[in-house]
Amino acid sequence: MPSPKNSDAEAAAEKTRLSRQVVLAAALELVDAEGLDALTMRRLGQQLNRDPMSLYRYAANRAALLDGVSELVFDELSIHPKDPDWQAQLRYIAHDLRLLALRHPNVVPLLVTRPLSTPLGLRPLGTLRPLEQILSLLIDAGFAPADALHMYRAYYGFLYGHILNELQEFIVDPDENEALLRLGLHRLPPKDFPQLRALGPVLADYDGAAELDQGIDILLSGLAAHLSRVPESTREPAQG
Known part of the structure; x- marks a missing residue:
């Protein structure tokens, strides 16, 4: 039977086994x-109880760390591009992204602003x-590729705007009944x-999920209307 001292040593050795994922x-x-x-x-070296120099094996610099964190968070986002119900899938992604942002609010500025300083082809693949x-998803639904790109921009622009707005909905005194x-x-x-001031009661009753649904309803209605105006003969063929 191993002594407690040996067990402690083995536990310490286990903690030191680093990988990019662990870092x-x-x-x-x-x-x-x-x-x-x-x-x-x-x-981070202090967090992992390691010499900071040993971490450069897994990330070349702080910028690489930030990119890796972005990829790690985006890995939590579940997307099914082959879902035939593109509207349901976009609604699901929207709510999934909102929950992801609420889990990692400190990362949201990184996800929103960091890509702006990096050319598209140089961004981390995970992002x-x-x-x-x-x-x-949109091209398979029948949208032309250029239209799909415009709609992606509108979709994510709305989502990021909603998320940033929700994260700023601070309550000064949660125990106070009077909205003002x-x-x-x-x-x-x-x-x-x-x-x-007149909208105080509405602002106090803010429901992020419901607010997101209202916005998504408007956005999806517009996308569906756009698709309905495209002649069937010019739509992108569905991918089997």
Whole structure:
């Protein structure tokens, strides 16, 4: 029977077995807990109880770490590009992305803004897969490839806008029943912000999932209407 000392040594050895997946998972855990600014090689080394220099084997620099974290989060997004019900699939993806953002709110700015500084072909492959899969979904549904790209942009533009808006829905005093006080709107000058103050009860009852559904309803109706105006003879053939 191994002694407790040996067991401790074996446990320590087990902890030191690093892989890219282990390093990125620890990086994501660090960002979730402390924010993006906390993610440095030195801090990650402390998190993993390893010399920071040993981590460069798995990520060349902090930028590579950020890209890896983005890919890891996008891996949690479930997309089925061969689903024949493209509207149901887009609705499902929207809600899945919202929940993913609520699980990792500190990562959302990274997902939204980091791609803007990187040419499309140089972005991590894992961050491009949702684009490829949704394009396939829309093209298989009958949209022309160029139309599918425009619709992807509109779809993700709406989703990211909704997510950023929901993450900013702060409640000042959750125990306060009066909407104006709960949201801190009583501090706004009544003459300058009459509409915002009047909407206090609606703002206080904000339901992110329901709000998302309302927006998706409008978006999907527009996409379906666009597809219905395309003559059958010019639609992209469905892929078998």
